[in-house]
Amino acid sequence: MNKRVNLERRRQAIYGWLLLSPAAVMLSIFAFYPSAATFWSSLFSRGTRRRPSEFIALENYSDLFADPTFWVVLKNNLLYAAVTIPVSIVIALAMALWANSKIPARGFVRTAYFTPTVLPMIAAANLWLFFYTPGLGVLDQIGGLFGLPSINWLGQPQTALWAVIIVTIWKEAGFFMIFYLAALQTIPEDLKEASDIEGASRWTYTRRIVLPLLMPTTLFIMVNATINSVKLIDHLFILTKGGPSDASKLILYYIWEMAFAFFDAPHAAAMTILVLGVLCIVAAVQLFFIDRRTHYQ
């Protein structure tokens, strides 16, 4: 009997690994190996024809820390994250509550909220270009009605990053709304009835019952929004190219620029490792919280 159990266990192990191996190979080739290789190459200098690349330990990192552009880009990205994450979550929540309540033209409202999600970021940037262009753009024309001067939203350092931030919020809020909508539909009707009987106002019901029940969803969305604050940079290519004078440059764009425009792979690698480090910390913190608050099977 014991032998049978043993055999079954071994069979399962073999099948398990066999089933897993295709994905494991792919993940190794395109996630784990590149991560290790990035770290390794971040420790070497950039090779030129005269001077082959050599081991320089952490010099690439200290170069980065001495590079004023790096700090500007880092600051930009922190602001980008600090604004887009909370604002898009709050808007998504409002959208979901509205789209879930009885309002006129609900179909239109839902569609309008969600539509930006299905557009490519590049197309979104093109649409917004029409808003931001000085003189001709929609924003300037509206401003013109009130006698405001023409503003070059994308061309001046004070506003460029904000213009980019608005496009990002516009793009991702509708996507997050879907998750809130899904969660709202799992809240049992009884709770609403009970709070009605108790005479609680809609606001109290929302604040004391709905919001706490949405907590796991909020955490999940926060993970996504955090990832997006690193990942969503496509519109920079259309709107500002990181300019003017780096005012709207974000880290991933800077990595791309360093690697594929300046051909400086080692410094790009060092920056990649820093980003991965931060993402890992975020992941660890959030997995810890998610583990405690939600129950996956």
Next chain:
Amino acid sequence: MSRLGTLLEQAGAILLAVIWISPLLFAFWAAFHTSSDAVSFNLLSPWTLDNFRTAWEGAPWLRYFLNTFLLVTIVLIGQFFFTTLAGFAFAKMDFPAKDFVFILVLMQLFILPEVLIVENYAMVSRLGLFDSLFGVGMPYMASAFGIFLMRQSFKSVPIELHEAARIEGCSLLGILWRVYVPLAKPTYLAYALVSVSTHWNNFLWPLIVTNSPDTRPLTVGLSIFGAPENGVDISVISAATMMSVAPLLVAFLLFQRQFVQAFLRAGIK
């Protein structure tokens, strides 16, 4: 008081909806008017298709459409293959180091392919896949998100069905194919929607890996077409933009209910 509040709230909801949809509406308006009419917002100005004609002749759009279509198909087939097998292993098999490997897979949720562009570019070149659709699609195939989703879905299948199929003499892969995959259809549908819309819209990685019109997807083509160096005017850019978002947008508007339902049913939370 509360009636006024409700009214205000409804107005807010609709106002937000109007703001949210307006960039698309303005682009739609601009695409059908000459650029001078487009920016003067004269509602009576004549409609025209010239912008579409100019845009269509400006780039090999048909090729771009085909590339994007092939790309999302390749990625989707690859993802279904890899995530089904791995998700099944995590859900129903018992093997040593399973939990540890699962955490490794979850880590990939945070090691974004986008961040690893430098080394992934080197890897794709080494494999001889530079400037090919496979090169664009491969890094996304073993998606951790997909594996996680499939695992959750397969876990909810009652073990009795598995046992019954086994007693009937079904092999392990047969059970996966005949029992688990059909039962996970809603998850596959939801995942397909997420995957297709993600990769239809993906830009940075295809920009790096593709180098010729023969492989370039729509997004990259659109960005090159709209680049300021090319000096095309805003109406033509709007026309090109409308053209390239139309298929996905129309599909979304037609299947909106299913689209959202699929999200909800898959229990992505």
